[in-house]
Amino acid sequence: MFENLKEQPADKILQLMQMYKEDPRDTKIDLGVGVYKDASGNTPVMRAIKAAEKQLWEAETTKAYTGLAGDPAYGDAMIKLVLGDAVARANVAAAATPGGTGAVRQGFDLIRMANPDAKVWVSDPTWPNHLSILKHMGMTKVDYRYFDSETRGVDFEGMMADLAGVAAGDVVLVHGCCHNPTGANLNMAQWGELVELLNAKGAIPMVDIAYQGFGDGLEEDAQAVRLIASKCPEVLIAASCSKNFGIYRERTGLLMTVCNDPSRQKLNQGTLNYLNRQNYSFPPDHGARLVTMVLTDDALRADWMAELEEVRLSMLGLREQLASELQRLSGSDRFGFIAQHRGMFSRLGTTPEMVEKLRADHGIYMVGDSRLNIAGLNKTTVPILAEAIIKVGI
Numbered sequence: 001m002f003e004n005l006k007e008q009p010a011d012k013i014l015q016l017m018q019m020y021k022e023d024p025r026d027t028k029i030d031l032g033v034g035v036y037k038d039a040s041g042n043t044p045v046m047r048a049i050k051a052a053e054k055q056l057w058e059a060e061t062t063k064a065y066t067g068l069a070g071d072p073a074y075g076d077a078m079i080k081l082v083l084g085d086a087v088a089r090a091n092v093a094a095a096a097t098p099g100g101t102g103a104v105r106q107g108f109d110l111i112r113m114a115n116p117d118a119k120v121w122v123s124d125p126t127w128p129n130h131l132s133i134l135k136h137m138g139m140t141k142v143d144y145r146y147f148d149s150e151t152r153g154v155d156f157e158g159m160m161a162d163l164a165g166v167a168a169g170d171v172v173l174v175h176g177c178c179h180n181p182t183g184a185n186l187n188m189a190q191w192g193e194l195v196e197l198l199n200a201k202g203a204i205p206m207v208d209i210a211y212q213g214f215g216d217g218l219e220e221d222a223q224a225v226r227l228i229a230s231k232c233p234e235v236l237i238a239a240s241c242s243k244n245f246g247i248y249r250e251r252t253g254l255l256m257t258v259c260n261d262p263s264r265q266k267l268n269q270g271t272l273n274y275l276n277r278q279n280y281s282f283p284p285d286h287g288a289r290l291v292t293m294v295l296t297d298d299a300l301r302a303d304w305m306a307e308l309e310e311v312r313l314s315m316l317g318l319r320e321q322l323a324s325e326l327q328r329l330s331g332s333d334r335f336g337f338i339a340q341h342r343g344m345f346s347r348l349g350t351t352p353e354m355v356e357k358l359r360a361d362h363g364i365y366m367v368g369d370s371r372l373n374i375a376g377l378n379k380t381t382v383p384i385l386a387e388a389i390i391k392v393g394i
């Protein structure tokens, strides 16, 4: 049997991680995988998480199973964090998942169960693993235009023109904030137009929100998902705690369904529970419990929010520094988009050859589509990157 297995394509982001590890140059700079790093290059455990972990160690008396949807308090706390007061709790079903990726996977599974013919529309580009999972599941995906390679902003006209082709029952996957890989995002007026189009067509939005708090702020970054949840009859939301709580390896995510008919909540919840049971039974609890503790304790929550804000502002500062360094070196404003983009990533909009040149000649690692992780930089490496960008001729 095993001889029938075929080699699978390596994940580009994870492959880059490995290449970086193996590069002996001590001047190398990792702008690949989406992991936050502080000025000294460490990915710290956030203070509130550390404190919660200590409390949990003292207080936890059992490791017995929770529920198929995870600890209900986690679902409640996360629903509140993501959706605020946009919809009534009774309209939401939710299940803890292993990370945001788990939520995406379970979301696709639910779509397939509900409508095997559904097409999933994805932004071009999107997070490569969205595509990989859809392909693995044998689901049909359709690209919609998203990135304007001239302005490095959103090609909103192109996006709307493409999405005019969605059929009733199709699913449109959007990034709730901090678009990965481009860093280019819709403004609220555009989100409003998109919602109108989807509702007119009877299409269902699925929102992947993995970077809440990394763009314009915790509340600001949730505005789009809240608008969608309050205006669309049916919505899927995949949320991740990996980045904003810094608990990457704990695999902590949440899949939500929002339905304007609360009588469907029970069936949706039952389906989410069922899917968890089929795929891995009970979801991991440790990260979820820490998140719940942080979100429900005033002092821990305040400290977490303060640290998250430090992280966000440090990334914004690096964006501004890089944009102005590039302006100085190039004598033009053509890199101004870096300061406009939001979140962990920016897409430079250059060729794979240039990206390879940056890696080979300067030890600078970014994903082949020219996505760079802003949080991989610090005040000292920004000028090095800027100089390399100009030197290779981008």
Ligand code: LMR
Binding pocket: 013, 032, 033, 034, 035, 127, 129, 180
């Ligand atoms: C990324 O896009 O780099 C992150 O979401 C990490 C991952 O799993 O790909």
